[in-house]
Every structure is written in structure tokens, then in C-alpha cells.
Amino acid sequence: MNTTVDLSTPGVAVVALEGELDASNFRALIELGQRLYADGARRLVLDLGALTYMASSGIVALHSLALVFGGHEPPDPEAGWQAIHEVGTDVAQGGQVDHLRLVSPVGAVARTLERTGLTGLLPVFDSREAALAG
Amino acid sequence: MSTAEEPVMRCGGDVAELASVRAFVRRSAAALGAGETLAGEIVQAVDEWVTNVALHGYRGGGGPVEVELSRDEAGIVVRIRDHAPVFDPADAPPFDPSVPLERRRPGGMGIHLILEITDRFTHRTIPGGGNEVTMHLATDSTGGDT
Numbered sequence: 001m002n003t004t005v006d007l008s009t010p011g012v013a014v015v016a017l018e019g020e021l022d023a024s025n026f027r028a029l030i031e032l033g034q035r036l037y038a039d040g041a042r043r044l045v046l047d048l049g050a051l052t053y054m055a056s057s058g059i060v061a062l063h064s065l066a067l068v069f070g071g072h073e074p075p076d077p078e079a080g081w082q083a084i085h086e087v088g089t090d091v092a093q094g095g096q097v098d099h100l101r102l103v104s105p106v107g108a109v110a111r112t113l114e115r116t117g118l119t120g121l122l123p124v125f126d127s128r129e130a131a132l133a134g
Numbered sequence: 135m136s137t138a139e140e141p142v143m144r145c146g147g148d149v150a151e152l153a154s155v156r157a158f159v160r161r162s163a164a165a166l167g168a169g170e171t172l173a174g175e176i177v178q179a180v181d182e183w184v185t186n187v188a189l190h191g192y193r194g195g196g197g198p199v200e201v202e203l204s205r206d207e208a209g210i211v212v213r214i215r216d217h218a219p220v221f222d223p224a225d226a227p228p229f230d231p232s233v234p235l236e237r238r239r240p241g242g243m244g245i246h247l248i249l250e251i252t253d254r255f256t257h258r259t260i261p262g263g264g265n266e267v268t269m270h271l272a273t274d275s276t277g278g279d280t
Contacts (some may be wrong), residue, residue, distance in 0.1 A: 020153060020156070022149070022152050022153070022156075022181060022185070023149040023152060023185040023188070023189060024149040024150050024152055024153070053156065053174075053177070053178070053181075055152075055178070055181050055182060055185060055244070056182055056185075056243035056244040056246075056247055057185065059243055060243075107174070108174045108175075108177075108178060112178070112247065115246070115247055115250050116243055116246070116247070
């Protein structure tokens with residue numbers, strides 16, 4: 001999976017994902033988000049338009065990123081799934097979050113988001129422009 | 135099968151191999167007559183199970199995994215064998231998408247996706263140790279995709 005970061009909007013990191021997000025690389029995506037947050041980004045826009053596959057571990061990454069950009073203590077990526085699942089959060093309880101926005105999931109990726117209940121949890125936009133507005 | 139050799143892939147139960155497992159499954163499913171959408175569904179079901187075997191069955195230490203695709207009269211049949219401790223996915227707690235993410239069990243989402251994707255998903259313990267799961271996917275289950 002390739003990632004391209006655009007920091008041209010102050011306080012916002014736009015990360016475009018290209019390729020396949022699975023159990024081999026979801027931790028790298030979490031770590032990228034942690035670095036961007038540490039560097040001052042407070043909103044993450046994930047452009048999924050060129051992502052061709054997302055495993056359930058990608059859902060774990062999205063959850064972790066929602067935590068990180070919500071200002072929560074980031075889960076320890078080395079500890080893996082268990083730590084991620086043990087992290088307490090208001091992300092799921094408080095309805096939609098605003099600090100993690102998804103752009104144009106397509107095909108199998110959109111189906112995975114639907115099937116895991118993520119589309120009701122994270123805001124999804126048709127374009128980067130729409131995700132950056134408001 | 136009389137028309138073609140049944141595709142089998144053996145790997146070492148490592149998540150680093152998942153991309154090549156997916157490529158193998160996509161190729162094999164297409165060769166067995168699955169359309170693009172159905173092939174993508176089979177790819178995801180296999181990826182989720184092999185991930186579970188690698189992370190939870192072998193706990194990251196690796197071990198033999200065998201993925202085999204074939205056809206029956208209804209559609210595509212996938213069998214995945216491992217030598218990990220016995221784990222029947224039917225014993226996993228049922229998945230509820232309304233449950234907060236942090237309370238979901240590791241692996242639970244993967245099994246949920248497999249159950250959503252497949253028409254039938256069964257497990258048997260291999261005599262002498264290990265697991266074999268079988269996935270059935272009808273070739274007409276994706277709206278004339280094939």
C-alpha cells in the first residue's frame with residue numbers, strides 16, 4: 001500500500017491510500033497517523049478512492065486513527081489487536097466523529113465499511129473538497 | 135475436476151504473505167469461472183481466515199497453511215487447512231455491528247465478514263491436529279456477476 005500525505009490545509013492531514021490495506025500494513029498506517037497528530041494535525045482526511053482492498057484489520061486501523069485524532073492516548077501498535085480493543089473510547093458511543101473523515105470508498109472497500117458498521121460511525125464524503133469544507 | 139488442475143497454495147501462515155495469497159485466490163477463482171465481484175468476495179473471505187490463523191492460531195509465529203479452490207455444481211468451494219490449535223469459528227461470539235469497536239473481540243470482525251460473504255462456512259478438526267474450514271459461494275449469488 002502506498003500513502004501520499006498532503007498538509008496544505010492548516011491543521012488537516014489528507015492521506016491518500018493506494019493499493020491494499022491488510023493485516024501486514026495496518027499498523028504502519030496507525031503509526032503514520034500518530035506522527036501526523038504529533039506534528040500538529042487535528043483532523044485526518046483519508047482518501048480511499050485508490051484503495052482496492054480493505055481487510056478487517058483496516059477497520060481496526062480506522063478505529064485507532066479515530067482515537068488518535070480524538071486526542072486519546074494512542075494504542076500501542078506493538079501490542080497489536082488486543083491493546084487496540086481494550087482502549088476505552090467515546091468514539092462509538094457518541095455517534096459520528098468529526099476528526100476522521102473518509103473520502104470516496106469504492107467497491108469492496110465500501111462493502112467492508114458497510115458490513116462492519118463503520119459507515120454509520122465515520123463521516124464519508126464524495127470528494128476531498130467536500131471533506132475539507134465545513 | 136476433469137477440466138483443470140485444482141489450484142492449491144501452501145504458505146507459512148505469515149501476514150506478509152497475504153498479498154500473494156489474495157493474488158492466488160483472485161487468479162484461481164477467475165479460472166474457475168467466478169466473475170470479478172464474486173472473485174473479490176472470495177479473496178476477502180480467504181484473507182480474513184488466513185489472517186485469523188496467522189494472528190490467533192499461530193500467534194504470529196507462523197505455520198503451514200494450505201488454500202485450495204475447486205468448483206462444485208453450485209459454485210466455488212474453498213478449503214483452508216492449518217496445523218494450529220483447534221478453533222471452530224462457530225464458537226466465536228456472534229458479531230454485532232452496533233457493539234462499540236473497543237468491545238469487539240479480536241478476530242470477530244473477520245469471521246463476521248466471512249459469514250456475510252459465504253453461503254456456507256464450516257469447520258472440521260483434522261485428525262492428528264489442525265483445522266480445515268470450507269467456504270461455499272454460489273456463482274449466481276452476486277446477481278448474475280458470473
